[in-house]
Amino acid sequence: MSVHLLSLLIWLPILGSLPVLAAGEQRPGIARILALLVTLAALACSVPLYTGFDGGTADMQFVERMPWIEAFSIFYHLGVDGFSMPLILLTNFFGVIVVIAGWRSITKRVHQYMASFLILQGLMVGVFAALDGMLFYIFFEAMLIPMFLVIGVWGGERRVYATIKFFLYTFLGSVFMLVGLIWLYLQSGSFAILDWHVLPLSLTAQTWLFLAFFTAFAVKVPMWPVHTWLPDAHVEAPTGGSVILAAIMLKIGGYGFLRFSLPITPDGSSHLDWLIIAFSLIAVVYIGFVALAQSDMKKLIAYSSIAHMGFATLGFFVIFAIMRAAGSDADQQIAQGAALGISGGMIQMISHGFISGALFLCVGVLYDRVHSREISAYGGVANKMPWFAAFVVLFFMANSGLPGTSGFVGEFMVILSAFHANFWYAALAGLTLILGAAYSLYLVKRVIFGDVANQEVAELQDINIREGMILSVLAIAVLLFGIWPAPLIELMQPTVEQLLNHVMQTKVP
């Protein structure tokens, strides 16, 4: 077991971008192959991360710790637990997918496209692996630069508007977190996130800190009402950008809640959990309706992402309501319900990563052929692309939470957990299963089924082997986690329990 495995996973793609860049504009083929090799190597290196991971402990594993900025006790401190390890695997998995997905559709400045994604991949792994507040912030912010370029250079017509909005929105959210992180350092004399977990803080301080973290992560998730950058960014981004945005970047917001908000400010979270629950439920219900009204496929999936991420945040923050509802004597029940919420939220995030990534890839397949994202430009695609239609139907079914797919597991767990807290939370959240099915099936009906709508659809070619391979792998993942989610749940069980023990104790001195 290598001690520097996490460093390798961060720096291999980042440094791997240099030879890709060196390939230059004239040799796109070499750039593609080099990028594929780097991402495959990164994926191969993440296998020992999974096999070497001890699922029986909540401690940080694969820890690396070196002094970085000594004057302010900032460390290059990496480590993973049950929350971050699956997300790192997901990141490296999608790294490969994105390179393959952009194989033919990207023709302009291929080397820069591939290099941007490689750098992005390394930075995202860094976000999940960082255990030092400043290191986390640096990865968190630096990530914006490659994404800014990806949307702006290879995006659609309104790409400049979308990418600047994306950048400024997320930047504005995160600077408040920076102030919060510095404040925590001045209180504790340390930038270590794990030290902050045990730092006693007054309720007022916790409330302000909670809000500082909230602005950063709520924008990233994104939660209603700060979600407006996401549809724009998704619509304008190239397929690969949308995939990474939906599959990984949104998860960073949810991960931030688990790593920062809940453990550092448990009392603040408990104090303001109504805010997050309210926003999550609005996202689930209202955004579901908004999705129903979309005429642009990417926009519909973007709104559906917001609604699904609402489930994750609901699962994370419903735990306080469970505690209050149960009173003090029903410890067992609390632990069970709360654990369901948190693991349900995590499963929802990972499953949504696969499903939304797959959906954006499906749209990308159509867009490469017809160059339109409008639903009305299609109809009867199944007649010409039967294999593709099968995949699309599967992924949209998963998106609407059909049992047997991974989409069902997370939502079901969160709804069960919400029942422990309040019947109405669960009822409202359950509503989304209907809404989700409605907008998903409505889109499938209009795009896939029916008669062949126009000449362009009539000329469609079914997916080739490259596209078929990507979609098959994702389909297997979606079904696998749907039928047999136990390994993933068990993997994060100790981490969830530790978080709950932590959150249940007040930190107010």
Added chain:
Amino acid sequence: MTANDLFIALPELFILGMACLIMLIDLYLPDNRRGIISFFSVMTLLFAGIMVMRWQVADAASVQYAFNGTFVRDSMADVLKLFCFIVLAAVFIYAKHYLRTFNLFRGEYYVLSLFLLLGAMVLISAASLLTVYLGLELISLSSYALVALDRDSRRGSEAAMKYFVLGSLASGLLLYGLSMIYGVTGSLSLANIAETTAVASGNITLIFGLVFVVIGIAFKLGAVPFHMWVPDVYHGAPAAVTMLIGSVPKLAAFAMAIRLLDNGLIPLQGQWMGMLTVLAALSIIIGNLVAIAQTNLKRMLAYSTISHMGFMLLGILSGTAQGYSAAMFYAISYAIMSTGAFAVLIMLSRAGIEAENLDDYKGLNQRNPLLAAIMLMLMFSMAGIPVFVGFFAKWLVIQATLDAGLLWLAVLAVVFSVIGAFYYLRVVKLMYFDEPESEEKVTAPADFRFVLTINGVAQLLLGIFANALIALCIASF
């Protein structure tokens, strides 16, 4: 005056001697051999750097005084001087290309720049009010002349005139303030002034003097509301001179603030903290907002300078060693960033036309990917995005502000850094997202491209390995 005095001021004397020598050599050089002047100047900086390094002051505690306590050499002075040399050497290499393309290649640029450097060094090492003024005037007079270097340019002459009138006014105000402080304390030595003011900190004349001193500092930094000259001078002066004004004098102005406010008037910290707070907040607000409206890169960078100086003041106003080191880090990283940005501007300029319109940057990525990547790093660094050095600078000053208990100011600073990010992003947008208007090759001499590449990559490396520079800055106080 003893031999030891001369030894302590050796780098300054060396620069003085070389400046005079280069002026003489220049008289006898034919036009086609003038490249040697640039070479001599860079060598001068190299040797001056070696002198400073060789007899470096060991730590913050060991301070050497010379010339009856009017000249001081401490570790802050050494570090700042070294960075002055480094930045100026880069400026000289960039400037050679610029002056050649614009037919301005004369020895005066180098001689005046070296005198400006001498002024900066004297100011950095000032231990008495007179030395402060001496250094300051040497910088100012050299830069007035430099701004008017292109004597056929109406814009340049106008800028020089404006700079001269406003600059003299500011010098006058500063001198007035210094005389009041002298009147109350009866001493020119900053150390003595600190002792005396500790007893008489409530004296109204002293506070009056302080106000004028702060105005003088604010003018030299270009802090709002004493910033009016900055956009005009930045815009009007030849790019090589603008680059110079944005580098060494900023380091000197930082030193001037430390020498006067900390070394001399630290007992009045309660008074000047409030004044600097207002200056910093206004600079950050006005600088960032007005920069958005600019379509000319030089003016945009001028307003961005104003906001950067506001950020630097955040570090100084806390009045703690930590804050000073943060401000010093800011000043150094700003000097490096700004020099690089102007170098890109110079490289894009073609015979007789400066690439100062933002539209000139359209599609730069297609014309010269490396240059675009360097500008990208510089812009993100200025915007304060990690992992570039500009982020660490902003982080340190914000940390100092929070440490001083000014939460509102820290929040204001970060919010306006987001607003400021917009105009840096716009440059990136032009370079990467737009199609080029001209297909002309962008080219420059090898030494220019080499230094510029280092300058750009330094943004990244100084960020990733920020520890060394942070430690150096902290050790200075």
